[in-house]
Amino acid sequence: MEVNSKFLNVGVLLIATLLAAKIISALLFPRSHRKRRLPPVVKAWPLVGGLVRFLKGPIVMLRQEYPKLGSVFTLNLLNKNITFLIGPEVSAHFFKASESDLSQQEVYQFNVPTFGPGVVFDVDYSVRQEQFRFFTESLRVTKLKGYVDQMVNEAKEYFSKWGDSGEVDLKYELEHLIILTASRCLLGEEVRNKLFDDVSALFHDLDNGMLPISVIFPYLPIPAHRRRDQARKKLAEIFATIIAARKQTGKSENDMLQCFIDSKYKNGRPTTEAEVTGLLIAALFAGQHTSSITSTWTGAYLLANNKYMSAVVDEQKKLMEKHGDKVDHDILSEMEVLYRCIKEALRLHPPLIMLLRSSHSDFSVTTKEGREYDIPKGHIVATSPAFANRLPHIFKDPDTYDPERFDAGREEDKAAGAFSYISFGGGRHGCLGEPFAYLQIKAIWSHLLRNFDMELISPFPETDWNAMVVGVKGKVMVRYKRKGIPVN
Numbered sequence: 001m002e003v004n005s006k007f008l009n010v011g012v013l014l015i016a017t018l019l020a021a022k023i024i025s026a027l028l029f030p031r032s033h034r035k036r037r038l039p040p041v042v043k044a045w046p047l048v049g050g051l052v053r054f055l056k057g058p059i060v061m062l063r064q065e066y067p068k069l070g071s072v073f074t075l076n077l078l079n080k081n082i083t084f085l086i087g088p089e090v091s092a093h094f095f096k097a098s099e100s101d102l103s104q105q106e107v108y109q110f111n112v113p114t115f116g117p118g119v120v121f122d123v124d125y126s127v128r129q130e131q132f133r134f135f136t137e138s139l140r141v142t143k144l145k146g147y148v149d150q151m152v153n154e155a156k157e158y159f160s161k162w163g164d165s166g167e168v169d170l171k172y173e174l175e176h177l178i179i180l181t182a183s184r185c186l187l188g189e190e191v192r193n194k195l196f197d198d199v200s201a202l203f204h205d206l207d208n209g210m211l212p213i214s215v216i217f218p219y220l221p222i223p224a225h226r227r228r229d230q231a232r233k234k235l236a237e238i239f240a241t242i243i244a245a246r247k248q249t250g251k252s253e254n255d256m257l258q259c260f261i262d263s264k265y266k267n268g269r270p271t272t273e274a275e276v277t278g279l280l281i282a283a284l285f286a287g288q289h290t291s292s293i294t295s296t297w298t299g300a301y302l303l304a305n306n307k308y309m310s311a312v313v314d315e316q317k318k319l320m321e322k323h324g325d326k327v328d329h330d331i332l333s334e335m336e337v338l339y340r341c342i343k344e345a346l347r348l349h350p351p352l353i354m355l356l357r358s359s360h361s362d363f364s365v366t367t368k369e370g371r372e373y374d375i376p377k378g379h380i381v382a383t384s385p386a387f388a389n390r391l392p393h394i395f396k397d398p399d400t401y402d403p404e405r406f407d408a409g410r411e412e413d414k415a416a417g418a419f420s421y422i423s424f425g426g427g428r429h430g431c432l433g434e435p436f437a438y439l440q441i442k443a444i445w446s447h448l449l450r451n452f453d454m455e456l457i458s459p460f461p462e463t464d465w466n467a468m469v470v471g472v473k474g475k476v477m478v479r480y481k482r483k484g485i486p487v488n
């Protein structure tokens with residue numbers, strides 16, 4: 001008994017001494033003076049080794065390094081350090097930090113020649129915040145309701161041109177339909193009805209002017225950049241004319257263009273024509289490829305999985321029994337099964353595979369194993385939806401297409417908090433277009449499911465890792481036959 005209490009006393013004394021020592025050391029030697037617990041560094045040849053590994057494919061590098069180094073590690077890339085924070089346990093700061101701690105401006109600077117001057121990453125954070133408020137207002141539910149009617153009409157019109165049966169490249173078809181729909185909802189009826197071919201050709205040049213090399217050297221004098229700059233100039237002229245005509249006639253439309261024209265900064269200043277053009281270009285860049293890629297993957301997975309194909313068709317039947325063939329915002333919002341099928345395709349194939357920030361102050365993270373690391377200011381900080389969305393401790397059988405993982409009771413997308421599922425980013429800079437994207441993809445797929453039987457006749461598609469917005473490689477050939485879902 002006495003021996004036991006002696007041991008206890010010695011134990012308590014030891015713990016108290018250790019605690020006191022830790023407190024004194026923290027007081028005497030503030031963090032910056034203590035030895036920093038830097039993240040492990042990816043092994044690579046000196047100077048260009050890191051760059052070579054990154055250029056071979058960041059996801060390949062993550063797949064190799066995560067098992068060896070864990071969820072936090074640094075890659076030396078020329079004169080820069082990129083620190084990866086992989087998984088919800090370590091990425092919360094990435095998503096929640098203020099702009100003064102982790103900023104987007106420097107790392108997304110390469111967008112400036114495409115979006116144009118005076119918008120988004122070319123302006124101070126305070127102005128950018130106001131411009132994102134314009135986005136938020138243009139994507140409110142009241143606005144979305146009007147956009148949905150346009151989405152539904154575009155889908156009806158587009159697929160009315162398909163025959164009774166045939167073979168198509170689904171990827172091409174959906175890309176095309178999404179450009180038409182985006183033109184209508186975002187750019188307005190003038191572009192959609194009269195200037196569609198001109199404007200899409202110019203957007204094509206803008207698109208082709210954003211190459212991997214543009215991320216490092218956005219102003220390199222190469223033909224693709226020259227065409228990009230000319231295209232942006234012409235787009236600015238076209239929109240200046242449209243905006244002037246709307247202002248002159250007092251005509252007001254339900255589209256994003258109108259919202260941006262009517263937007264005002266806090267000091268009362270209205271947006272300029274150049275700003276409206278830049279914001280529209282930014283919206284198209286944010287939403288067009290991302291949505292068309294996601295609608296193609298959704299189709300590929302449904303066509304390859306009878307179980308889920310039957311489930312989404314059944315859901316359409318039930319909705320038609322309830323509402324007839326009407327489709328509007330509220331009916332699309334009832335399509336829960338389809339929603340989960342899209343969300344699961346997007347988990348497996350997030351088009352934005354890498355999100356970046358620039359760190360302006362030191363911060364620390366603790367891994368799920370309890371290891372602490374200090375990330376110094378000056379590092380580029382990265383997280384990867386493509387990698388994090390397949391972590392096996394968050395998602396069961398992560399490589400399997402399983403939309404039921406989001407069902408009540410499982411909810412793997414929330415398994416480790418808000419940043420478990422990050423296809424749309426999250427936190428401070430979470431995607432503002434997420435509801436728009438889901439509505440658009442549901443409007444397209446509900447139309448296809450109700451009107452066509454389809455069969456995938458090419459092999460299941462592979463990922464095109466080389467694209468800036470990572471998408472589907474090659475064609476996705478589908479055989480279709482027109483049908484009508486019988487309503488009881």
Ligand code: HEM
Nearest residue numbers: 286287290291294352355423424425429430431432433437
């Ligand atoms: C499936 C479709 C889409 C996907 C996967 C997607 C994904 C993302 C991601 C990952 C981010 C965060 C970027 C970061 O943290 O660095 C983001 C931001 C953003 N997205 Fe989307 N997006 C989609 C559709 C759209 C659409 C349709 C629009 C607009 C019409 C849009 C507008 C925006 C905007 C304005 C931001 C910036 C928000 C901010 O920085 O505060 N997105 N998106």
